[in-house]
Amino acid sequence: MKPSVLITKRVYPEAVELLRERYEVDYEATDDGLSAEQLVERLRGKQAVMSQLTDKFNREVIARLEGLKIIANVAVGYDNVDVAAATEAGILVSNTPDVLTDSTADLAFALLLATARRIVEGHAFVHSGRWKKWAIDLMVGLDVHHKTLGIIGFGRIGQAVGRRARGFSMRVLYHDAVRAPAEVERELGAEAADFETLLAESDFVSLHVPLTASTRHLIGPGELRRMKRTAILVNTSRGPVVDEAALAEALHQGVIAGAGLDVFEREPEVHPGLLNLPQAVLAPHIGSATIETRRKMCLMAAENVLAAIEGRRPPNLVNPELWERRARG
Ligand code: DGY
Numbered sequence: 001m002k003p004s005v006l007i008t009k010r011v012y013p014e015a016v017e018l019l020r021e022r023y024e025v026d027y028e029a030t031d032d033g034l035s036a037e038q039l040v041e042r043l044r045g046k047q048a049v050m051s052q053l054t055d056k057f058n059r060e061v062i063a064r065l066e067g068l069k070i071i072a073n074v075a076v077g078y079d080n081v082d083v084a085a086a087t088e089a090g091i092l093v094s095n096t097p098d099v100l101t102d103s104t105a106d107l108a109f110a111l112l113l114a115t116a117r118r119i120v121e122g123h124a125f126v127h128s129g130r131w132k133k134w135a136i137d138l139m140v141g142l143d144v145h146h147k148t149l150g151i152i153g154f155g156r157i158g159q160a161v162g163r164r165a166r167g168f169s170m171r172v173l174y175h176d177a178v179r180a181p182a183e184v185e186r187e188l189g190a191e192a193a194d195f196e197t198l199l200a201e202s203d204f205v206s207l208h209v210p211l212t213a214s215t216r217h218l219i220g221p222g223e224l225r226r227m228k229r230t231a232i233l234v235n236t237s238r239g240p241v242v243d244e245a246a247l248a249e250a251l252h253q254g255v256i257a258g259a260g261l262d263v264f265e266r267e268p269e270v271h272p273g274l275l276n277l278p279q280a281v282l283a284p285h286i287g288s289a290t291i292e293t294r295r296k297m298c299l300m301a302a303e304n305v306l307a308a309i310e311g312r313r314p315p316n317l318v319n320p321e322l323w324e325r326r327a328r329g
Pocket residue numbers: 053074075076077078100237287288289
């Protein structure tokens with residue numbers, strides 16, 4: 001009998017084809033997603049699942065899975081999977097790093113520019129026919145070039161944002177638990193800074209940390225108050241890294257100048273205080289959403305599935321210790 005794989009939501013067809021060449025594929029070709037109960041039910045007797053960030057593989061769900069070899073998430077983030085529980089249950093977990101680094105960094109920079117230069121507001125203004133004359137202070141925004149960019153989380157995507165900032169002659173500060181190699185700091189002209197200094201000195205603060213217990217609400221009322229009144233916050237990481245209610249309040253009170261957000265605490269819900277605020281530029285979680293990148297992410301997840309089923313080490317494991325433990329016997 002052929003091994004059997006579940007694809008929980010619509011993906012690029014090339015990935016489905018790749019899996020169908022070898023396995024029985026149970027493909028939920030919709031954008032609806034499966035409930036916990038449906039996941040457990042549909043995974044009965046299957047060896048692998050290709051999942052997305054909306055599929056919640058918590059401890060309770062994982063405890064009910066039998067014989068599953070891998071959860072191959074089509075995302076670099078994997079906060080939707082309880083990795084510790086998966087590891088205990090002997091299930092490999094993989095993600096899709098690297099292929100989305102530049103696309104996500106591009107979007108972070110696009111949000112930064114759009115917010116600072118009021119592009120969305122200007123676009124709506126022109127479209128509505130309200131533009132009647134040129135004026136010296138019409139839609140004036142904030143300079144980006146030669147300003148200070150503070151990057152919180154200086155991994156692949158954070159560094160790629162820093163690389164873009166160089167082209168805008170920006171000063172780049174970063175904060176991360178791990179100091180970047182000297183050659184990276186040199187290449188990007190980036191300076192390590194403590195959290196407080198970064199908040200106080202940055203004109204733009206861009207978030208690039210994974211969502212964990214210690215990064216939930218990393219930016220709350222206190223942190224927002226420590227930022228400049230002219231500062232702009234950009235979030236392309238995960239919504240719960242920012243206390244959304246506190247951010248809405250801060251924008252209404254003028255505590256900071258603006259926010260460019262691609263991610264939200266309870267997607268697709270957005271805090272009502274952020275809606276219809278001209279200084280908040282909002283995108284529907286599209287950091288990696290280019291045709292090329294999303295196709296690569298789907299294929300990469302499919303390759304991880306192939307490897308796990310064929311007994312090879314999946315290339316993008318987030319719990320490699322499980323594989324290594326097995327290899328040691
Ligand atoms: C990710 O990969 O984690 C993004 O949020 C979705 O592409």
